Amino acid sequence: SNVRKDILNAFRNAKGEYISGEKLAKEIGCSRTAVWKHIEELKKEGFQVKAVRKKGYLLVEHSNKLSANEIYLGLETEEIGRTVHFYESVSSTQKLAKEFALNGAKHGTLVVSDEQTEGRGRLVRQWYSPKGTGLWMSIIVRPEIPIQKTPQLTLLTAVAVIQAIEATTGLHPTIKWPNDILINGRKVCGILTEMQAEENRVQSVIIGIGVNVNQNKADFPEELQTIATSLKIEADKTVSRTKLLQNICYQLEQLLNEYLHTGFKPIKQLWESYANSIGKQITARTAKGSYTGFAIGINDEGVLLLKQASGEVMEIYSADIDLP
Ligand code: BTX
Incomplete structure (x- = not known):
C-alpha cells in the first residue's frame, strides 16, 4: 500500500x-x-x-526476506523496478513477465519470485531456482530499437549485473561468452532475454536474470556442484538479495539510458573488459567442429570474433568456449 x-x-x-x-x-x-x-x-x-x-x-534492521516493500525501500531508479510483482513461488518469472507484457505492463516492470518451480535457461535447459536463497527476476523493457539490435541488451545486462555484484559484494565476476557470469570459473548468474515483436518493431524485451546468492555448496544438486557457485560461497558472507536487486535495477537503468543516448560502443567496451576470453587463445566448440584461435572481441550483434592462425577472422554464433 x-x-x-x-x-x-x-x-x-x-x-x-x-x-x-x-x-x-x-x-x-x-x-x-x-x-x-x-x-x-x-x-x-x-x-x-x-x-x-x-x-x-x-x-531495526532489514529482514533477509524479499518483498515488494523491501525492494521499494532504497530503490534509486526512476523506472526499472518501480512496478513490482512479487511472489513467494511461481513456475517461471519469465513466463509471467511475458503475460504481463502482452497485457500492456509498462517499461521497467519487475517480476520477482522467492522460488521458481520451472525456472528456464536458454534452449530447453532448466534453471535451478530454490526457495529463499537466490534472485529470480524478469524485467520488462520497451526500448525503441530495431529487432536486430536486441542481442545487445543481453550483453548490456551482463555488464549491469557484474557492476551490481561488484558494488554489493566487492567480488569481481567475469563474463564467459556469450552470457554466463562466473566467479572463480563457476557460474553465479545466468541471463536470458526474450523478445516480443510486431512488424519489425520491438514490443517488449523480457530480461531474465538468475543469481545464486546465499546457497551453500551442499545446497546445489550434485550435477551443479562443480560448475555453479553463489555469492555467499565466494564472499564468505550472507549477501542481501534486496540490495543486490536494487543495485541491478540501478545499473541497468544507467546503462540503458547511456545505450539509448550514445549507442552500443561504450557498453561493448565494458563488456569486453569483463570477458574472460577476449584477448586470449581459446577453443570454440561448435556444432560444426572445434576452432582454435585468438578471441579478438565481439561485433555489434554479440557475435564472437575468432582470429585463426591463417589470419582469417571467423564469426562464432554459438559455441562452448574452452580457455587453455
Ligand atoms: P543457460 O542455458 O546458459 O544455462 C543453463 C545451464 O546452467 C543448465 O543446463 C545447468 O547446467 C546450469 N544451471 C542450472 N541452474 C543453475 C544455477 N542455479 N546456477 C548455475 N548453473 C545452473 C542461463 O541459461 C539463463 C538462466 C536464466 C534464469 C532466469 S531466473 C529468472 C528468469 N526466469 C526463468 O525461468 N529464467 C530466468
Missing part, C-alpha cells in the same frame, strides 16, 4: 533514529491507530520494527 511505502520512506529519512507515532501520523496524514496497524502489517512482511513508549518506532 502507499501508506506503508510512506512509512518506509519516513523510516529511511529518520536514518536509524526513533520516530514518534504522532510525527509519523502527521507526515503521512492518517491517525496514530492507522500508523500502528500498518506497522503491524510491515512486521508480518518480515520488517523488524521496535516500538518504545514515549520514543516511538524504530526500524
Whole structure:
C-alpha cells in the first residue's frame, strides 16, 4: 500500500533514529491507530520494527526476506523496478513477465519470485531456482530499437549485473561468452532475454536474470556442484538479495539510458573488459567442429570474433568456449 511505502520512506529519512507515532501520523496524514496497524502489517512482511513508549518506532534492521516493500525501500531508479510483482513461488518469472507484457505492463516492470518451480535457461535447459536463497527476476523493457539490435541488451545486462555484484559484494565476476557470469570459473548468474515483436518493431524485451546468492555448496544438486557457485560461497558472507536487486535495477537503468543516448560502443567496451576470453587463445566448440584461435572481441550483434592462425577472422554464433 502507499501508506506503508510512506512509512518506509519516513523510516529511511529518520536514518536509524526513533520516530514518534504522532510525527509519523502527521507526515503521512492518517491517525496514530492507522500508523500502528500498518506497522503491524510491515512486521508480518518480515520488517523488524521496535516500538518504545514515549520514543516511538524504530526500524531495526532489514529482514533477509524479499518483498515488494523491501525492494521499494532504497530503490534509486526512476523506472526499472518501480512496478513490482512479487511472489513467494511461481513456475517461471519469465513466463509471467511475458503475460504481463502482452497485457500492456509498462517499461521497467519487475517480476520477482522467492522460488521458481520451472525456472528456464536458454534452449530447453532448466534453471535451478530454490526457495529463499537466490534472485529470480524478469524485467520488462520497451526500448525503441530495431529487432536486430536486441542481442545487445543481453550483453548490456551482463555488464549491469557484474557492476551490481561488484558494488554489493566487492567480488569481481567475469563474463564467459556469450552470457554466463562466473566467479572463480563457476557460474553465479545466468541471463536470458526474450523478445516480443510486431512488424519489425520491438514490443517488449523480457530480461531474465538468475543469481545464486546465499546457497551453500551442499545446497546445489550434485550435477551443479562443480560448475555453479553463489555469492555467499565466494564472499564468505550472507549477501542481501534486496540490495543486490536494487543495485541491478540501478545499473541497468544507467546503462540503458547511456545505450539509448550514445549507442552500443561504450557498453561493448565494458563488456569486453569483463570477458574472460577476449584477448586470449581459446577453443570454440561448435556444432560444426572445434576452432582454435585468438578471441579478438565481439561485433555489434554479440557475435564472437575468432582470429585463426591463417589470419582469417571467423564469426562464432554459438559455441562452448574452452580457455587453455
Ligand atoms: P543457460 O542455458 O546458459 O544455462 C543453463 C545451464 O546452467 C543448465 O543446463 C545447468 O547446467 C546450469 N544451471 C542450472 N541452474 C543453475 C544455477 N542455479 N546456477 C548455475 N548453473 C545452473 C542461463 O541459461 C539463463 C538462466 C536464466 C534464469 C532466469 S531466473 C529468472 C528468469 N526466469 C526463468 O525461468 N529464467 C530466468
